Amino acid sequence: MQKHLFSFPTRRFLSKSIPHDLYDPPFSHSPKLQKTQNKFKQDPPNLPLKSDLPFNFMYSYSETHPSIKPISFRESPKFSPFGPGRLDRKWTGTSAPVQHQVDRNRFEEDRNRVLGAPLEDQEVAELVERYRHSDCSRQINLGKGGVTHNTLDDIHNHWKKAEAVRIKCLGVPTLDMDNICFHLEDKSGGKIIYRNMNILILYRGRHYDPNNRPVIPLMLWKPYAPIYPKLVKNVIEGLTHEKTKELRNMGLNSHPLMKLTRNGVYVNVVERVREALKTEEVVRLDCTHVGTSDCKKIGVKLRDLVPCVPILFKDEQIVLWRGILNQEQPSDL
Numbered sequence: 001m002q003k004h005l006f007s008f009p010t011r012r013f014l015s016k017s018i019p020h021d022l023y024d025p026p027f028s029h030s031p032k033l034q035k036t037q038n039k040f041k042q043d044p045p046n047l048p049l050k051s052d053l054p055f056n057f058m059y060s061y062s063e064t065h066p067s068i069k070p071i072s073f074r075e076s077p078k079f080s081p082f083g084p085g086r087l088d089r090k091w092t093g094t095s096a097p098v099q100h101q102v103d104r105n106r107f108e109e110d111r112n113r114v115l116g117a118p119l120e121d122q123e124v125a126e127l128v129e130r131y132r133h134s135d136c137s138r139q140i141n142l143g144k145g146g147v148t149h150n151t152l153d154d155i156h157n158h159w160k161k162a163e164a165v166r167i168k169c170l171g172v173p174t175l176d177m178d179n180i181c182f183h184l185e186d187k188s189g190g191k192i193i194y195r196n197m198n199i200l201i202l203y204r205g206r207h208y209d210p211n212n213r214p215v216i217p218l219m220l221w222k223p224y225a226p227i228y229p230k231l232v233k234n235v236i237e238g239l240t241h242e243k244t245k246e247l248r249n250m251g252l253n254s255h256p257l258m259k260l261t262r263n264g265v266y267v268n269v270v271e272r273v274r275e276a277l278k279t280e281e282v283v284r285l286d287c288t289h290v291g292t293s294d295c296k297k298i299g300v301k302l303r304d305l306v307p308c309v310p311i312l313f314k315d316e317q318i319v320l321w322r323g324i325l326n327q328e329q330p331s332d333l
Helices: 002-017 031-040 104-115 121-131 149-159 172-188 241-253 269-276 292-305
Strands: 139-142 164-169 191-196 199-203 282-286 309-314 317-321
Touching: 121 164, 121 191, 121 199, 139 149, 149 164, 149 172, 164 172, 172 191, 172 199, 172 269, 172 292, 241 282, 241 309, 241 317, 269 282, 269 292, 292 309, 292 317
Parallel strands: 139 164
Antiparallel strands: 164 199, 191 199, 282 317, 309 317
16 A cells, blocks of 8 residues: 555656656757758759760770770660669760760860960979879879779869879879870860879869869769670781791790789880880780789780780780781882
8 A cells, every 4th residue: 555655646746747848958859860860851963964074974984995896795785884864875885975966166165264374384383292292182093994984073072172183093004194194184174284104183274163063973883894806816817827826835935025013004015015026026924913804905005006916815924926017118229
């Protein structure tokens, strides 16, 4: 009986102490909860995204040859890496082409307007001194993918708070730095004011406005590389089976011209191979630990830049043939 009399007033007291106002200070919502709820109340972006950039969107601009058509795809072309319904361009398996007529002249005029007057020597020297050092916080690393589509967004993000960005290039793209410089300037609209080996400084322009930056839809994943025709045939064109076998054995048994490292700097490889093929019929490059995929990419670039003929990729060794030399006919005196 005493227990019952004691518990009844206690329950009555507790019931009166609970406030009916949910926003009473002891029972108010925490600020963290309010912030998380506000994130979900943000208006979604207008889809599909529309971009006025006058070039076809693709994963890599510097490492892709539009003239070489793939023979097959590893995934269906209907799966766009930009996401379903997020871009007003159709994905073809290798690129997202422009859907409307592009006024290239107007694009060049806008680019020149943003760049403004050319920088003076003193202004260039100040920018180079500020951004050329290895401890620069405004740096973008370019790997074997080269100038990728998402790299353009990274450049504009740096340009929000910095006049220029330092770009460090490594791997296969460094075989052709002219190609890297062209695509950086052409796709971003900036100007390269410094180039030393594999280090570049890309300037945004005098009249760059971060609020009016171009619309660059991001790739949500890396698309699978398509299947291209075979690079090296069993019998090299213009040679017999026996001569092809002889050249391959000669290259494998020869002393390597160079030893390439993984993600190295290959800016001098083209010139050295070109000079060596003036006196040698075949040249071998030791690419141990570089990787089979990178070896083939190196061979393709050397084929076009030297030029030469890749005749063997084996055990991360590249054998290059200088091709059939054109015999000049003596002129009649």
